[in-house]
Amino acid sequence: xxxxxxxxxxxxxxxxxxxxxxxxxxxxxxxxxxxxxxxxxxxxxxxxxxxxxxxxxxxxxxxxxxxxxxxxxxxxxxxxxxxxxxxxxxxxxxxxxxxxxxxxxxxxxxxxxxxxxxxxxxxxxxxxxxxxxxxxxxxxxxxxxxxxxxxxxxxxxxxxxxxxxxxxxxxxxxxxxxxxxxxxxxxxxxxxxxxxxxxxxxxxxxxxxxxxxxxxxxxxxxxxxxxxxxxxxxxxxxxxxxxxxxxxxxxxxxxxxxxxxxxxxxxxxxxxxxxxxxxxxxxxxxxxxxxxxxxxxxxxxxxxxxxxxxxxxxxxxxxxxxxxxxxxxxxxxxxxxxxxxxxxxx
Amino acid sequence: xxxxxxxxxxxxxxxxxxxxxxxxxxxxxxxxxxxxxxxxxxxxxxxxxxxxxxxxxxxxxxxxxxxxxxxxxxxxxxxxxxxxxxxxxxxxxxxxxxxxxxxxxxxxxxxxxxxxxxxxxxxxxxxxxxxxxx
Numbered sequence: 001x002x003x004x005x006x007x008x009x010x011x012x013x014x015x016x017x018x019x020x021x022x023x024x025x026x027x028x029x030x031x032x033x034x035x036x037x038x039x040x041x042x043x044x045x046x047x048x049x050x051x052x053x054x055x056x057x058x059x060x061x062x063x064x065x066x067x068x069x070x071x072x073x074x075x076x077x078x079x080x081x082x083x084x085x086x087x088x089x090x091x092x093x094x095x096x097x098x099x100x101x102x103x104x105x106x107x108x109x110x111x112x113x114x115x116x117x118x119x120x121x122x123x124x125x126x127x128x129x130x131x132x133x134x135x136x137x138x139x140x141x142x143x144x145x146x147x148x149x150x151x152x153x154x155x156x157x158x159x160x161x162x163x164x165x166x167x168x169x170x171x172x173x174x175x176x177x178x179x180x181x182x183x184x185x186x187x188x189x190x191x192x193x194x195x196x197x198x199x200x201x202x203x204x205x206x207x208x209x210x211x212x213x214x215x216x217x218x219x220x221x222x223x224x225x226x227x228x229x230x231x232x233x234x235x236x237x238x239x240x241x242x243x244x245x246x247x248x249x250x251x252x253x254x255x256x257x258x259x260x261x262x263x264x265x266x267x268x269x270x271x272x273x274x275x276x277x278x279x280x281x282x283x284x285x286x287x288x289x290x291x292x293x294x295x296x297x298x299x300x301x302x303x304x305x306x307x308x309x310x311x312x313x314x315x316x317x318x319x320x321x322x323x324x325x326x327x328x329x330x331x332x333x334x335x336x337x338x339x340x341x342x343x344x345x346x
Numbered sequence: 347x348x349x350x351x352x353x354x355x356x357x358x359x360x361x362x363x364x365x366x367x368x369x370x371x372x373x374x375x376x377x378x379x380x381x382x383x384x385x386x387x388x389x390x391x392x393x394x395x396x397x398x399x400x401x402x403x404x405x406x407x408x409x410x411x412x413x414x415x416x417x418x419x420x421x422x423x424x425x426x427x428x429x430x431x432x433x434x435x436x437x438x439x440x441x442x443x444x445x446x447x448x449x450x451x452x453x454x455x456x457x458x459x460x461x462x463x464x465x466x467x468x469x470x471x472x473x474x475x476x477x478x479x480x
Binding site: 027151157335 | 348349350351352353354355356357358359360361363364365367368370371372374375376377378383384385386387388389393396397398400402405406409410412413416417420423424427428429430431432434439442443446447450454457461466467468
């Protein structure tokens with residue numbers, strides 16, 4: 001049962017009105033959960049994690065462990081003056097931040113977060129997530145092209161080239177999981193991972209696809225890093241080369257929205273990895289939603305680790321890693337998975 | 347049907363949140379209009395020329411063309427992955443696997459051709475190569 005049905009049952013409203021009210025309240029709940037991670041905790045955690053990796057303390061003056069900076073920073077950023085540069089392409093310049101932040105949020109509609117929190121469960125769930133996540137590249141092009149700045153333009157081009165190069169390995173590796181599960185529906189993919197693979201004494205190893213096919217898992221992690229534009233693939237906004245790439249000319253709330261969109265995207269990548277490779281909300285003792293959040297924060301931590309530890313690749317290397325490396329490996333993985341499923345007895 | 351109502355509701359929420367943030371920011375931010383600070387950033391210099399008529403590397407077109415081919419191919423692979431397990435038990439592994447292997451094989455040959463032609467290697471400008479100093 002999905003979240004809107006649960007809510008409309010609780011409120012006792014039937015019919016189409018119940019559907020609408022349940023859907024809206026459910027959407028507000030899911031949106032709040034995601035924003036609490038990506039907008040409130042994410043930026044603070046990022047600063048703390050990066051500081052820990054580089055042997056610093058970072059923010060600690062306001063509130064315990066610098067938690068007060070969450071409020072201070074949001075007020076500070078929102079109260080900055082909005083400077084619209086000369087010659088920007090006006091509708092596109094304004095739409096890009098909204099599209100980037102909104103499209104990232106949309107992907108969470110079909111993610112099962114455990115404890116019955118799943119907004120919708122259409123049969124094409126996995127394809128839906130890939131489709132709405134790709135909208136981000138449109139937003140990046142709009143931001144880069146409309147800014148009337150050469151650095152932004154180059155950043156926008158790089159963003160497209162990178163998303164194109166890594167989109168296909170990402171989808172091919174993602175759907176190799178479908179060969180195991182036999183369905184694109186998110187709840188089915190999670191249910192298929194709940195079986196026990198082997199019993200090691202008292203510990204039962206679940207049949208998570210990361211354990212069944214670690215090759216696909218590693219490939220997906222790499223392609224996902226490129227999709228969310230984080231090291232070693234942070235070329236679209238490479239600070240030392242093209243200032244800030246597509247976000248050079250954005251200030252005030254627009255900058256906040258672009259930044260928020262990127263954070264939500266990192267969490268969407270984490271949610272996708274958790275759902276299709278790490279058994280979704282499955283885990284012992286604790287409730288499902290807690291396990292789900294632990295898993296997406298694990299992926300977030302990994303992203304920040306890469307950010308601190310791995311140098312950026314050059315643009316020519318980025319093209320070659322994507323087309324000559326990951327794409328070929330993704331095809332190999334698809335064949336490998338098909339052979340495992342087809343030949344080995346299940 | 348109710349699934350797509352829920353997704354529609356999330357679209358409403360996903361658009362409302364940025365708009366609400368823009369509204370709050372509009373309430374509390376100052377506005378000090380001034381011509382100088384509206385110049386686009388070009389490393390501190392006065393911006394020259396238009397940024398929309400830049401000549402950029404042809405590579406960006408080449409990979410976009412390749413992407414179209416492989417993206418459509420991906421669309422054809424997805425239904426195959428969904429029915430693969432059932433197809434194996436119905437018509438056997440070889441009959442379920444070989445047609446798709448042939449299809450992907452053709453595209454891999456295409457990729458190999460593009461690879462040899464240098465479509466996925468970064469195009470270097472001859473001028474920059476001549477001016478290169480080791």
